[in-house]
Structure formats: structure tokens, C-alpha cells
Amino acid sequence: MMRNYNSRQTAKPGKKPVPLFADRNAYLPLRAIIKDIVEENELVKTFAVVFEDEIYNTNFTYLPGQFLMLSMPHCGEAPISFSSSPSRPGSFSLTIRKAGKLTSAVHELQPGDMIGVRGPYGKPFPFEEMRRHDLLFVAGGIGMAPLRSVIEFCLDYRADYGDIKVLYGCKTPADFCFRQDLEKWAGEGLITTRFTVDAACEEWNGCVGLVTDLLDDVTISAGSVKALVCGPGVMIRFVAERLLRSGLPAGDIITTLERHMKCGIGVCGHCHYDSRMICTDGPVFTVSQLPDLESL
Amino acid sequence: MNRNFILKKDHLQPLLRKLSKTHRLVAPVRNDFGDTLFTEITRLDSAVIDLQNQPQSSLKSFFFPQQETLCSYIVDKKLNKGKMEYSFHARLPENAPTVFFGVRSCDMFAVMYTDMIFLHQHERDIYYEQRRDSSIFISIGCNRPFANCFCNATRSGPFLDGGFDLQLTDLGDRWFVETGRPRGVRLTEEWPGFFTPVSEDDKRKQFQAELEARGLFRKLVHVDLAVKLLAESEPPERIIEELSRRCQDCGGCAYICPTCTCFNISDLALNEDSGERIRSWDACTFSGFTLMAGNHNPVNAASERIRKRFLHKLRHDVEKHGRPSCVGCGRCVEMCFGGVDIVRFIDMLTAAGENGLQGEK
Numbered sequence: 001m002m003r004n005y006n007s008r009q010t011a012k013p014g015k016k017p018v019p020l021f022a023d024r025n026a027y028l029p030l031r032a033i034i035k036d037i038v039e040e041n042e043l044v045k046t047f048a049v050v051f052e053d054e055i056y057n058t059n060f061t062y063l064p065g066q067f068l069m070l071s072m073p074h075c076g077e078a079p080i081s082f083s084s085s086p087s088r089p090g091s092f093s094l095t096i097r098k099a100g101k102l103t104s105a106v107h108e109l110q111p112g113d114m115i116g117v118r119g120p121y122g123k124p125f126p127f128e129e130m131r132r133h134d135l136l137f138v139a140g141g142i143g144m145a146p147l148r149s150v151i152e153f154c155l156d157y158r159a160d161y162g163d164i165k166v167l168y169g170c171k172t173p174a175d176f177c178f179r180q181d182l183e184k185w186a187g188e189g190l191i192t193t194r195f196t197v198d199a200a201c202e203e204w205n206g207c208v209g210l211v212t213d214l215l216d217d218v219t220i221s222a223g224s225v226k227a228l229v230c231g232p233g234v235m236i237r238f239v240a241e242r243l244l245r246s247g248l249p250a251g252d253i254i255t256t257l258e259r260h261m262k263c264g265i266g267v268c269g270h271c272h273y274d275s276r277m278i279c280t281d282g283p284v285f286t287v288s289q290l291p292d293l294e295s296l
Numbered sequence: 297m298n299r300n301f302i303l304k305k306d307h308l309q310p311l312l313r314k315l316s317k318t319h320r321l322v323a324p325v326r327n328d329f330g331d332t333l334f335t336e337i338t339r340l341d342s343a344v345i346d347l348q349n350q351p352q353s354s355l356k357s358f359f360f361p362q363q364e365t366l367c368s369y370i371v372d373k374k375l376n377k378g379k380m381e382y383s384f385h386a387r388l389p390e391n392a393p394t395v396f397f398g399v400r401s402c403d404m405f406a407v408m409y410t411d412m413i414f415l416h417q418h419e420r421d422i423y424y425e426q427r428r429d430s431s432i433f434i435s436i437g438c439n440r441p442f443a444n445c446f447c448n449a450t451r452s453g454p455f456l457d458g459g460f461d462l463q464l465t466d467l468g469d470r471w472f473v474e475t476g477r478p479r480g481v482r483l484t485e486e487w488p489g490f491f492t493p494v495s496e497d498d499k500r501k502q503f504q505a506e507l508e509a510r511g512l513f514r515k516l517v518h519v520d521l522a523v524k525l526l527a528e529s530e531p532p533e534r535i536i537e538e539l540s541r542r543c544q545d546c547g548g549c550a551y552i553c554p555t556c557t558c559f560n561i562s563d564l565a566l567n568e569d570s571g572e573r574i575r576s577w578d579a580c581t582f583s584g585f586t587l588m589a590g591n592h593n594p595v596n597a598a599s600e601r602i603r604k605r606f607l608h609k610l611r612h613d614v615e616k617h618g619r620p621s622c623v624g625c626g627r628c629v630e631m632c633f634g635g636v637d638i639v640r641f642i643d644m645l646t647a648a649g650e651n652g653l654q655g656e657k
Contacts, residue, residue, distance in 0.1 A: 073380075074563050114380050259588065
């Protein structure tokens with residue numbers, strides 16, 4: 001049985017919790033308010049969001065790896081994964097890279113502005129299988145966003161997991177997200193971290209090279225470790241291949257994929273991947289579930 | 297247990313007139329251009345109901361319109377101390393009780409498939425449900441299959457065992473009537489004057505008509521073999537590439553297909569402060585179908601675009617739902633001017649399969 005991670009938070013006394021999914025219109029977004037904005041770097045911002053409906057907000061929960069559909073006026077919707085952990089309720093975070101029309105509009109938002117959201121959707125990371133294992137996180141660029149949700153979640157249930165190691169690579173030092181968080185947790189001895197950038201530059205005195213290079217210093221003991229990998233498709237491929245060569249079974253390498261999506265509920269067809277839909281069969285997959293690593 | 301009746305051909309028009317008093321009536325109607333399309337009939341006397349030709353359209357658009365508004369939205373930047381307010385208002389379609397008359401078995405079967413997609417997956421689609429909810433289907437078995445039909449090979453015709461409310465068989469001067477779902481039974485009970493008992497001779501004739509129809513298909517399409525080949529190995533790249541190159545990106549096959557249900561959702565701004573969220577038909581063969589922000593496309597449109605279309609129908613739906621989702625209506629054969637229809641694909645695949653797909657790359 002799944003541990004009771006998914007239990008709804010108790011509503012405030014005197015207020016009856018509303019049923020979350022009673023006869024609802026699957027396509028109608030709910031109103032949510034931007035509470036706080038953190039500028040991670042030039043292109044990436046993290047938005048803390050609450051639902052306008054206080055009761056709904058209290059009752060809302062999700063799991064790391066899941067995503068929601070974010071609405072922006074005149075821009076339609078886009079799938080965005082949670083970068084916060086449901087173990088810290090009250091609000092949730094979306095970490096968004098300025099990449100197209102919708103995400104550029106999101107970057108213009110100010111605290112107090114309203115967005116539309118529906119979800120949560122998709123399969124989360126397999127926490128039941130991850131328990132009692134060492135965790136090896138390998139992230140590239142904005143791929144850290146969904147992994148941050150997992151890391152924070154695991155820190156809140158720290159005793160359930162063995163060593164937690166985070167390897168994080170970016171193009172330049174300016175591209176890192178959540179670096180303060182990660183370094184703080186490393187400082188407290190909760191996790192170990194390694195950072196790398198693609199090319200050497202003046203303001204960087206750390207590791208230089210691809211994130212796969214960081215794996216050279218990591219001892220992989222198959223059976224006791226689960227690897228969680230997220231980043232650009234080609235990075236996922238090379239990290240997965242490297243881990244497979246080190247003897248890690250494909251079922252212990254977990255990744256989360258990104259696709260164009262319109263509905264989030266397995267109908268519109270846009271996120272097809274072989275016989276699967278990324279939105280409902282994923283976005284979290286083990287490498288053993290993927291037909292090949294070339295078409296990521 | 298299906299009940300059987302006879303409906304005299306002279307009585308059909310009066311029955312439809314009775315039904316049209318309480319229901320919207322939709323049937324294959326030949327228009328002034330000579331096209332036969334499923335059309336809502338407002339004046340039964342002047343409408344030309346055409347049962348001789350295959351309707352060019354299926355029923356898909358009645359439940360899943362080519363374009364529909366899901367909701368409207370309003371943006372207000374001034375209302376709340378300069379903060380942006382953003383609200384959504386659902387625009388649910390009217391639930392209009394409708395009799396669909398003259399539905400061919402393939403199209404009836406397709407409705408059962410789209411029901412599964414929109415109503416019985418992860419979330420119920422209330423837009424589809426609202427339109428679909430109070431429908432009555434009076435289908436017609438095909439005594440004589442049309443030129444491009446191959447529903448015998450997809451097992452979705454020429455006659456059905458269920459799914460319809462009433463199924464009619466043409467016995468010359470009369471219709472043989474079979475009841476299917478409860479609404480059909482109720483219909484025969486509400487209008488007992490129209491539905492008279494069958495004789496043993498009628499039953500024999502109906503059986504004969506059904507048997508003869510199976511021998512009248514002009515196209516021999518090896519659907520089962522194609523499904524088997526695709527379950528065993530990948531289709532030869534040569535076939536995928538050739539057909540992808542011939543595809544002209546028009547989406548006609550998906551639009552005309554009664555079981556293609558991919559869609560797009562986009563915002564249509566009406567002015568700076570408001571707009572509508574529109575759902576419209578989409579096609580997996582379109583080059584932008586899988587395009588992501590930042591211009592990354594996981595599917596190479598030039599060489600791969602038709603892969604999803606044919607594998608979805610003949611492999612993925614077999615894995616998921618136990619049967620292919622092609623209903624053998626043959627409309628894409630007529631529609632595609634590049635010859636990239638499912639029959640062409642099946643023919644190429646099975647021809648290659650004679651030598652074993654494994655050896656071919």
C-alpha cells in the first residue's frame with residue numbers, strides 16, 4: 001500500500017471540505033493567485049501559487065512528478081510540473097523558463113495577478129519503490145524543477161531514504177536554479193551536491209564538463225540506488241546510457257519527459273509516445289518502460 | 297434478446313414525422329450539389345433522404361464538432377487594485393434529444409469507439425456527453441457494400457449485433473427491424489402501430505440478405521494480417537518514409553475519419569479583455585502536431601508523420617482496447633489525393649510481409 005502521502009490536509013474547523021472532483025468540467029481552469037516570485041536566473045522564475053478558493057487550496061494536493069495545465073490570457077494552456085513539495089502545503093510552486101509566447105507572458109506577472117490552473121495530472125515518481133534506497137539525482141538546466149519537488153519531499157521524510165546525491169549541470173553558472181536551496185541542504189549534511197558547467201569561465205571555479213562526467217566519481221551499487229534523471233532529451237539519453245553501462249538496471253533509472261500537450265487527460269493525442277500518452281502514462285517513466293532512448 | 301419487427305416502407309416517413317415532433321432528426325440528406333451528408337432535417341417533406349449512397353461525412357461532428365467553444369474568459373486589469381483578474385465561464389452545449397436515422401454500421405461502430413475515448417477514460421468529457429446523451433440511433437445494415445468499404449475485414453459491419461437502438465434491413469417493400477439498446481425497445485413500444493410482427497419468411501430473408509452482403513465486398517483488405525504483422529515487428533522504414541513523403545499535410549484523412557479524435561485547444565482573443573477557448577479537430581499528420589516551445593519536435597514530420605496515424609489504428613488501439621480502431625468505412629481512400637490511405641498502407645505492409653518483415657529495413 002502507498003503510504004498516506006496523498007491524504008488531504010484537514011480543512012479549517014467550521015468549513016466543510018468541498019469534494020474536489022464532483023461532476024466537474026475537466027477543461028475548466030480554476031482561478032489561482034501568484035503569491036510570490038523568485039527570479040532563479042535571467043530566463044527562469046519560480047512562482048508560488050495559491051487557489052483563490054481557500055477551501056480548495058487547503059484541500060489541494062499532488063505528488064512530485066505530476067504537472068498541471070497553466071492558462072494565460074489569450075495564450076491557451078501549457079503543462080508545467082510542480083517544483084515544490086506537497087509535504088509543505090499552503091501553496092505550490094511552478095518554475096518556468098521563458099521559452100515561448102505563454103511562458104513569456106507568465107514572466108510579466110506580478111504578485112497578486114491571477115492565472116488559471118487545472119490538475120494535478122500524470123503519474124508521480126514511484127515513491128514506494130524509492131524508499132529505503134540511495135537516491136542519485138542527475139539534472140540538466142531547467143530539468144531541476146521537477147527534481148527539486150522530489151528532493152524537498154524526500155527531505156521531509158528523510159529517514160525513509162539512504163544517501164541523497166545531487167549532480168547538476170548547466171550551460172553557464174548563471175543558468176543554475178535553486179542553487180541556494182541545494183547548497184543549504186548540503187551544508188546541513190542532508191544531501192551531497194556536485195555542480196558542473198559546460199564551458200570554463202571566469203566566475204566559475206567548480207567543475208567543467210558535461211553532467212555525465214560527474215558520474216565518473218560516483219560509485220553505483222546496483223540494487224541499492226535509484227537514479228532520477230531530468231533535463232534535455234539528449235542529456236537524459238547520455239546519462240541513462242552511462243548509468244546502464246555502470247550496471248544500474250533500466251528499471252532503477254527514472255526520468256520525466258516533456259511533450260506538447262493540450263488536454264492533460266489522455267485524449268487530445270499531442271503527447272503520443274509510441275503506444276503511450278505522456279500525460280496519463282507518464283510523464284514519469286523508468287528507462288525500462290521506454291522503447292528507445294533516441295526519440296526523447 | 298433482440299426483438300424483431302416489420303416496418304413497412306410506406307410507414308417510414310410517417311414514423312420519422314412523429315419522432316421529429318419530440319426530437320431533432322438527423323439523416324443522410326442529398327444537398328443541391330449532389331453531396332450526401334448527415335444533416336439536421338427541419339422540413340421533412342422537402343428533404344431528400346438518400347439511402348442509396350454512402351454519406352460522405354460520419355456522425356463525428358455531431359458529438360465532437362470541428363470547432364467548439366469550451367469556455368469564454370475575461371481579463372480585468374483594473375478591477376482589483378491593478379492586479380490582473382482572470383475568470384472562466386463554461387459554455388456547455390445544449391442537450392438536444394436527437395434521432396439519427398440511416399446510420400451505417402461502420403459509423404455506428406465508430407460512435408461506440410468515440411464513446412470509449414471521451415466517456416470511459418481518465419476523465420469524462422462533458423461537452424461530448426452533453427451532445428451524445430439523448431441520442432437514438434436507427435441504423436441500416438448494408439445489403440450492398442459501397443465501392444471502398446471493407447467493414448467485413450474490420451468486423452464493424454455490414455450488420456451489427458449491438459450498439460444501435462434499432463437496426464433496419466432492407467427487404468424490398470419493407471424494413472426488417474431489430475431492437476438493440478433499451479431506447480430502441482421503448483421506441484417500438486411507444487409506436488406499436490408502426491412495428492408489426494415478423495413472419496418466419498421475413499427472418500429467413502433477413503438472414504439471407506446479411507449472408508449475401510458478406511459476399512459482395514469489392515475490396516479485399518487484410519486487416520487481421522496487418523495487425524498481426526505490426527504486433528510482431530516494426531513496419532519497414534521504406535513504407536513509412538514513402539507514405540510520409542506523399543502526405544501533403546492536409547489532415548483530410550483525420551477529419552473524414554469517424555474514429556480520429558485528436559484535437560487542439562487554443563485561445564481566440566475577442567478583444568484585449570476577453571476571448572474564447574476553442575477546441576478544434578487536429579491531425580497527428582500535421583507537421584506542427586508535436587512541436588514544443590523552443591522549436592523542438594520529437595517527431596520528424598518529413599519521414600515519420602504517418603507512423604502514428606497507422607500504428608495508432610492498427611497496433612496501439614489493439615494493445616489498449618483489443619481491436620483496431622479502423623471501422624472500414626473507406627472514406628480516407630476517396631479523400632486522400634496522395635494515396636496515403638489506410639488501405640494503401642495495409643496493402644504495402646502485407647505485401648512486404650509475404651517475404652517476412654524481419655528481413656526488411
